[in-house]
Amino acid sequence: MVSHQENSVCDANCPSRQVLDLIANKWTAIIIYRLDKGTKRYSELQREIGGISQKMLTQTLRNLERDGIVSRKVYPVIPPMVEYSLTALGTTLIEPLSTLCRWAENHIPEVEAARSRYDGDR
Amino acid sequence: MVSHQENSVCDANCPSRQVLDLIANKWTAIIIYRLDKGTKRYSELQREIGGISQKMLTQTLRNLERDGIVSRKVYPVIPPMVEYSLTALGTTLIEPLSTLCRWAENHIPEVEAARSRYDGDR
C-alpha cells in the first residue's frame, strides 16, 4: 500500500494521522507505559491498570502486537501464561510519547484554568 | 463522568491521559496544524480540511477554545466574519505534536510492514 507521500496532516493517509489514531484510544498509551517498565503478564496488566475490561485489554494488546509495538510470548504451560513486552520499535515510541506527557504535566493546569473560565463565563 | 480512584496512572495524576483525550479525536490535530500556519477564517478551515462537516469543525473549534488552545475572534460585520488562531498555549502544543509526527514519518513503514506480516500470517 502506497500511502504517506503527502506532506499535509490533513490527508487521511498521512502517517501522523495513523499514529494519532494508533494512540488515540483509551488505553494504548497507558499500556505502552506499563510495558516500558518491563515485561508483564496479562493478569498483571489487568490488575495494574484496574478499570480496563478484559475485552479492551485484549483488543488493545492485539492491535499493538499487530503494529509491531508489542510482542506476545505464550508459554505452553498449564495454566496458560502469556507475557507482553515492548518491541524495539515500541521502545522508540516512548520518547515522543514522553514529550507529549511532559507538555501535559506543564500545561494541563492552564488548560483546566481555561476550561473553568470558559464554563464560568456563560 | 465517573473516575476511578484506584489507580493513579489512569486518573488525575496522569495528565497525559487528558492530553491524549484532547487530541484523540478525529480533527483536533489537523486544525491545530492548520492554525499554526496562521489565522484562519471558519470557511477557510472548512475548505482547506475538506471532508470535515460543519458540525465537527464547529464542535472541535469550540473544544479547543474552551481548552485555551485556540482563540476565536468575531467581527461585528455583515456578513459575519470569525477568525481563529492559536493562543500562546496552543503554540506550545505544536512541538510535542511535531515530535510525534516525526516518529510517525520515520516508523510508519515499519508499522505497516508489521501489519502486513501479522495479517498475512493468519
Added chain:
DNA sequence: CTGCATCCTTGCGGATACTG
C-alpha cells in the same frame, strides 16, 4: 489463566435543513 463470543448501551461523527 488467558482469552473469545455475544449482547447492549452510549456517543461520535456524517448529512441535512434552518437561522441571524
Added chain:
DNA sequence: CAGTATCCGCAAGGATGCAG
C-alpha cells in the same frame, strides 16, 4: 458567512458467559 438543530448509522466500549 458562520453557525445551530435534528436525525441517524455505526462502531467503541462495558458486562457477562463460555472455552481451552
